[in-house]
Amino acid sequence: MSINNKRITVSDLDFDTIKANLKTFLQGQSEFSDYDFEGSGLSVLLDVLAYNTHYNALYTNLAVNEGFLDSASKRASVVSLAKMLGYVPRSAKCSFALVNATITLPTATPGTVTLPANQPFNTSIDGNSYTFYNRSAVTVARNTAGNYTFPNLQIVEGTPLQFKYTVAAGVRYVIPNANMDIDTLTVRVQETANSDLFQVYTRAESLTQATSTTKVYFIKEIDDGLYEISFGNGVIGTQLANGNVITFDYFVSNLEEPNTASNFVYGGVNLLGSTLSVTTVARASGGAASEGIDSIKFNAPRMYAAQNRAVTPDDYKSIILSEFPQAASVAVWGGEDNDPPIYGKTFICVKPKDASKLTNLQKEFVTNNILDQKNIVSITPEIIDPEYFNIKVTCFVYYNPRETTKTPTQIETIVKNAILNYNATELERFDGVLRFSKLSRIIDSSDPAITNNTSRIMVRRQFSPVFNISSEYKLNLINPISQDGGKQGDVFASTGFFIPNSTRVHYLDDDSVGNVRLYYNGPEGTIADRVIVDPSIGTIEYEAGRVVVRNLTITALDDVIFEMQVKPESYDVVSALNQIVQIDPTLLRVEAIADQTANGDLRAGYNYDFQSIRS
Secondary structure (H helix, E strand, O other): OOHHHHOOOOOOOOHHHHHHHHHHHHHOOHHHOOOOOOOOOHHHHHHHHHHHHHHHHHHHHHHHHOOOOOOOOOHHHHHHHHHHOOOOOOOOEOOEEEEEEEEOOOOOOOOEEEEOOOOEEEEEEOOEEEEEEEOOOEEEEOOOOOOEEEEEEEEEEOEEEEEEEEOOOOOOEEEOOOOEOHHHOEEEEEOOOOOOOEEEEEEOOOHHHOOOOOOEEEEEEOHHHOEEEEEOOOOOOOOOOOOOEEEEEEEEOOOOOOOOOOOOEEOOOOEOOEOEEEEEEEEEEOOEOOOOHHHHHHHHHHHHHHOOOEOOHHHHHHHHHHHOOOEEEEEEEEHHHOOOOOOOEEEEEEEEOOOOOOOHHHHHHHHHHHHOOOEOOOOEEEEEOOEEEEEEEEEEEEEOHHHOOOOHHHHHHHHHHHHHHHHHHHOOOOOOOEOHHHHHHHHHHOOOOEEEEEEEEEEEEEEOOOEOOOEEEEEEOOOOEOOOOOOOOOOEEEOOEEOOOOOOOEEEEEOOOOEEEEEEOOOOOOOOOOEEEEEEEEEEEOOOOEEEEEEEOEOEEOOOOEEEEEOEOOOOEOOOOOEEEEEEEEEEEEEEEEOHHHHOOOOHHHHOOOOOOOO
């Protein structure tokens, strides 16, 4: 018997191989050399041994994976590993809104009036009721009209709760609500239960700023998404004494559900015999679930690199992605990279998940609540809006009718879904690039019956016109603009608008040599019939991909939007800084064409439906 048969191979860990290795080992022993393992009871024992070995191998593999941030799959493991990097996962967030509350027709007219803290403002969305609260008392003076207005009052959604602990040895201070918003947490400490005095403790953001007398607390996530509070040890932070009473005041969030609320009714205490009328300044936003596992894995090492300060663009990006859950994509660049350069500033652009741009309230929250304590004093952060380039896709899809029972409409739907899926996964973010060859392959592979496609694209950019004022409009595509248009309007065109002292609809196009023209259509509506009002109202730099229209006064629009359209020289469309490239579903056209040449008919080519790549 070979000596090799007396050794067990341990490199294979699946059940069948483990059992085979055990059987080979036993067959190598003289006691079992002629034993029929398949027909004996010993086969059952080998099954047990193989199962036990397989389970142990699987458990060990999983346990080892849980020891590394990249491979861990359990939230408790990911949170524990992130804790080693000093990272606290983002808690659930309460939705917040901005309102003006006014006391009209008061029965008394004192010089000032105070709106107490935690007064309810009720609202509903889709039949579900939610309550917002003002977190602090606000005092205002009587205005000249005899009314009292609480302007720009921030109200927060959630259930206000309070929890108390008495300090003693071995007590853990756990907040027993998983959807608690850390940002709403207030920690107060009293000497004893009978004391009327308390001291407010703040969350420790940096150990270097905490001394033996600094009244700070530390927070960490524990099991089941709960948070535990701890206090100083007398060296870093004030140490609590037995008998002290800790009070936690906080809000429990309803997550995303109250977002978009915009109609509020005051339901609090009566003030001066009058009910407050409420007008919305900024609708509710910001509500979100606690940070997910993938987000923790992404943000923890980057926040560790940032060291809780915003210096580099990556620092800003990591901090915003970590602490602002509404952000879908973030772009940050220094003022030296801006066009034109503006030194001493950092530009930040955020694409939110549920809108095209941030509201003013959200911008103020990011600036004041997230970046204010982390930003370098000499650098001023400025949040700007994204600039969207909407891609118009026209796609002619050829398919073999012998290889499918689908109708042309069904094939068109399949192709549209494939294109929109490409848009959702590859585009709609600041670093997105439309790679035309990849898009074409996705179209061809979306259905087995498709033989090929002829597609073309145009790029559109919407503008918000300033009416009745001479203004400048810039389109900076970055990508070169084609000069091979075939006819005026193929390369550059605009939607219609009205100008002063005219009832005609006017448009913009180019003259193929670098000038932007202002014109309107004559009675016949042809190119030859166009009336040029201004032959050089702007310039178009084809190589640089830049269009500038100057001194254009728009009084009204012919459509609901004002838009410019250009044909790129290359169908690969890139973006830079605050630009986002996206395929507009409303501009997506797909036409399925039966490909008769795929049937093997030699004369079918005479009936081939050629589609030009020109727009």
